[in-house]
Amino acid sequence: MTTGSGFLGRNFVAKLAIVAVMVLALLFVLFPVYWMIITSLKLPREIFRVPSLWPQVFTQSNYRSLIEDKDFLIAIRNSFIVASSVTLISLVVASLAAYSMVRFHYRFKGLIGRLILFAYLTPTSLLFIPLSILIARLQLGNTLHGLILVYLTFSLPVSTWMLQAYFAAVPRELEEQGMIDGLTRLGALFRIVLPLSAPGLAAVAIFTFTGAWNELLLALVLITSESRRTAPLALNYLITSDVLPWGPLMAGAVLSSLPLMLLYFVAQRFVVQGMTAGSVKG
Amino acid sequence: MRQQRSAAGEPRLSADAQQQLFAYCLVLPVALLLVGLVGYPLFYAIYVSFTNLVVGGAGDWVGLANFRYLAGSPVFSSAVWNTIVLVLVSDGLKLAIGLGLALIVNERIPARGVFRSLLMLPWAMPAFVAFLTWRVLYQPIGGGINLVLTKTGLYPEIVDWLGQRSTAMPAVIVASVWRGFPFWFISILAALQNISTELYEAARIDGANAWQRFRAVTWPGIKRVVVITTLLSSIWTANSFESVWLLTQGGPSDATMVFPVLAYFGMQTQRIGEAAAVSVALLPALLVLVFVTTSLMQSDED
Numbered sequence: 399m400t401t402g403s404g405f406l407g408r409n410f411v412a413k414l415a416i417v418a419v420m421v422l423a424l425l426f427v428l429f430p431v432y433w434m435i436i437t438s439l440k441l442p443r444e445i446f447r448v449p450s451l452w453p454q455v456f457t458q459s460n461y462r463s464l465i466e467d468k469d470f471l472i473a474i475r476n477s478f479i480v481a482s483s484v485t486l487i488s489l490v491v492a493s494l495a496a497y498s499m500v501r502f503h504y505r506f507k508g509l510i511g512r513l514i515l516f517a518y519l520t521p522t523s524l525l526f527i528p529l530s531i532l533i534a535r536l537q538l539g540n541t542l543h544g545l546i547l548v549y550l551t552f553s554l555p556v557s558t559w560m561l562q563a564y565f566a567a568v569p570r571e572l573e574e575q576g577m578i579d580g581l582t583r584l585g586a587l588f589r590i591v592l593p594l595s596a597p598g599l600a601a602v603a604i605f606t607f608t609g610a611w612n613e614l615l616l617a618l619v620l621i622t623s624e625s626r627r628t629a630p631l632a633l634n635y636l637i638t639s640d641v642l643p644w645g646p647l648m649a650g651a652v653l654s655s656l657p658l659m660l661l662y663f664v665a666q667r668f669v670v671q672g673m674t675a676g677s678v679k680g
Numbered sequence: 681m682r683q684q685r686s687a688a689g690e691p692r693l694s695a696d697a698q699q700q701l702f703a704y705c706l707v708l709p710v711a712l713l714l715v716g717l718v719g720y721p722l723f724y725a726i727y728v729s730f731t732n733l734v735v736g737g738a739g740d741w742v743g744l745a746n747f748r749y750l751a752g753s754p755v756f757s758s759a760v761w762n763t764i765v766l767v768l769v770s771d772g773l774k775l776a777i778g779l780g781l782a783l784i785v786n787e788r789i790p791a792r793g794v795f796r797s798l799l800m801l802p803w804a805m806p807a808f809v810a811f812l813t814w815r816v817l818y819q820p821i822g823g824g825i826n827l828v829l830t831k832t833g834l835y836p837e838i839v840d841w842l843g844q845r846s847t848a849m850p851a852v853i854v855a856s857v858w859r860g861f862p863f864w865f866i867s868i869l870a871a872l873q874n875i876s877t878e879l880y881e882a883a884r885i886d887g888a889n890a891w892q893r894f895r896a897v898t899w900p901g902i903k904r905v906v907v908i909t910t911l912l913s914s915i916w917t918a919n920s921f922e923s924v925w926l927l928t929q930g931g932p933s934d935a936t937m938v939f940p941v942l943a944y945f946g947m948q949t950q951r952i953g954e955a956a957a958v959s960v961a962l963l964p965a966l967l968v969l970v971f972v973t974t975s976l977m978q979s980d981e982d
Binding site for chain 1: 699700702703704705706707709710711713714717718719720721722724725728777780781784787789795797798799800801802804805806807808809810812813814815816817819821822823824826827828831858866870912915916918919920921922925926939940943944947952955956959960962963966969970973974977978
C-alpha cells in the first residue's frame with residue numbers, strides 16, 4: 399500500500415475541497431441507511447403524519463408485526479437454508495474445477511474457461527424464463543431445492559473464476575513436496591492448496607452467500623407458496639399489497655441486512671481482496 | 681483403482697493419460713451443471729422466442745412474429761430507450777464518483793480506513809434492501825428526501841419522485857448509482873495502490889501539474905481496470921431487475937420500463953414466447969459486451 403502518492407499535490411485549497419467532498423460523500427452514503435433504521439423504529443402514525451429526522455417515540459411494533467403477522471422469521475430461515483446450501487455446494491464443486499484448471503494442461507481447457515466466464519456474465523434476466531420451465535419439468539417448482547439448483551447458475555461460475563486466481567498463487571513445489579511425502583493429488587488439494595487459499599475460500603463463500611441471499615427474480619418466478627418465501631420475496635409482497643407498510647418494510651430491510659453487514663465487517667479484508675482478485679484484477 | 685484394473689490385464693494407462701482423466705473428472709461437475717443450467721436454457725430461450733408458447737400449451741414455430749410484434753409495440757421501444765439511458769447515465773456517474781473517491785482515498789487523508797469502509801456500505805447491503813429503502817426515501821409522505829429538501833429550503837414543494845414521468849427515471853438512476861458506485865470505487869482504488877510512488881515523484885520533478893500527472897501516471901495504471909469495470913457494470917445494469925422492479929415496477933406509464941421487467945410482465949401474462957423474445961432481443965448487444973469482456977478478462981489471467 400502506498401500512501402499519499404498523489405497526483406493532487408499538497409496545497410491548502412485542495413485539502414479543503416477534499417474534506418468537503420468527503421463530507422458530501424458520507425452524507426450521500428449514510429443518509430439512506432439512517433432513514434431505513436429510524437423508519438423501522440417509528441410508529442406508523444408518526445411516519446405518515448409527523449415527518450422528522452428523529453423519532454418522537456421509539457417502537458418495536460414494526461418488528462413485532464413483521465415477525466408475528468407476516469412470519470418474517472420463516473422467510474429469513476428459508477433464505478439461510480438456500481444461501482448456505484448454495485454456498486456449500488459451490489465451494490466443493492468449484493474448488494475441484496478450479497484446481498483442475500489451474501494445475502493441469504489438457505485439451506478444451508481454454509474453452510471450458512471461456513464457458514465459465516460466459517456463464518458468469520449471462521444474466522439471470524435472460525435465463526429466468528427457460529429455467530422456470532426446466533424446474534417445472536423436474537417437478538421442483540415451488541421448492542427450496544429448485545431454488546438452490548437454479549442459484550448455481552450464478553454461484554458456480556463466479557466461484558470457479560475467483561478460486562482459480564487463489565489456487566494459482568499456491569506454489570506448485572509445496573504440492574509436489576506433499577506428494578513425495580505420500581499425499582495423493584486430492585490429498586494435496588485438501589491438505590495443502592485449500593488451507594493455503596483460506597482467504598480466497600472465505601471471500602468466495604461470502605460472495606456466493608450474498609448472491610443467493612439477494613436474489614429476487616428467480617424466487618419471484620419459482621416460489622408460489624407463502625411458507626417458502628425467501629426474505630427478498632417476503633418484502634416484495636409487502637410492497638405490492640395495497641397498504642403501504644413503510645415501518646414493517648424497513649424493519650424487514652434491517653433484519654435482512656444484519657447478517658450480511660456483520661459478515662462484511664468481520665471479513666472486510668477478504669472481501670476486498672476477493673473482489674479485486676476475482677472479477678477485476680488490479 | 682485404475683492401477684488395480686490394469687494389473688488384471690487391461691491395457692495400462694500412461695501416467696499422463698491418467699492425469700488427464702483425473703483433470704477432466706474434476707472439472708466435469710461444473711461443466712455439466714453449467715451446460716444444463718446455463719447453456720441449455722439459453723438456447724431453449726432463443727428457441728422459445730420463435731414460438732407462440734403459452735403456459736399449459738404447446739408452442740408452434742412462428743418465425744420472427746414475436747420480434748415483429750415487439751418492434752411495433754411502444755412499451756418495447758420505451759424499454760430499449762430506458763435501458764440505454766439507465767446504462768449510460770448511471771454507469772457514467774458510477775465511474776465519475778468511484779474514480780473521484782478512489783483518487784481521494786489514495787491520498788494521505790484523515791480517517792482513511794474508516795472512510796473507505798463506510799463508502800463500501802451500500803454495496804454490503806443486499807440490493808433488494810437498498811432499493812426498498814430508496815423507495816421509502818422517495819415517498820411524498822414518510823420519505824426522507826422530501827423532508828430534507830423542504831426543511832433545508834433547497835426545494836419548497838413535496839415531490840412524488842417515483843410517481844411522475846419526469847422524475848422517475850432520474851430517481852431510479854440515483855438509487856442505482858448509490859448501490860453500484862462502491863464496486864467501481866474499490867476496483868479503481870486497488871489499481872491505484874499498485875502504481876508506484878516513484879512514478880509520481882519523477883513526474884513532479886519533471887514539473888508536471890496535477891492534470892499532467894493524472895494523464896501520464898494515473899490513467900495508464902488504471903485504464904485496464906476501468907475498461908473491464910465499465911463492461912461488467914454495463915452488463916449488470918442493463919439486466920438488473922431489482923432496481924426498477926422494487927422502485928417503480930416500470931411505471932409510471934412505462935417511464936422506467938426496462939428489458940428484465942418487461943420480460944417478467946410478459947411471463948406473468950403467460951405468453952412465454954413473447955416474454956422470451958423480449959430478453960432475447962437484448963442478446964446481440966449483450967453478446968458483443970460479453971465477448972469483449974471475457975477476452976479481456978481471460979487475457980488478464982496469465
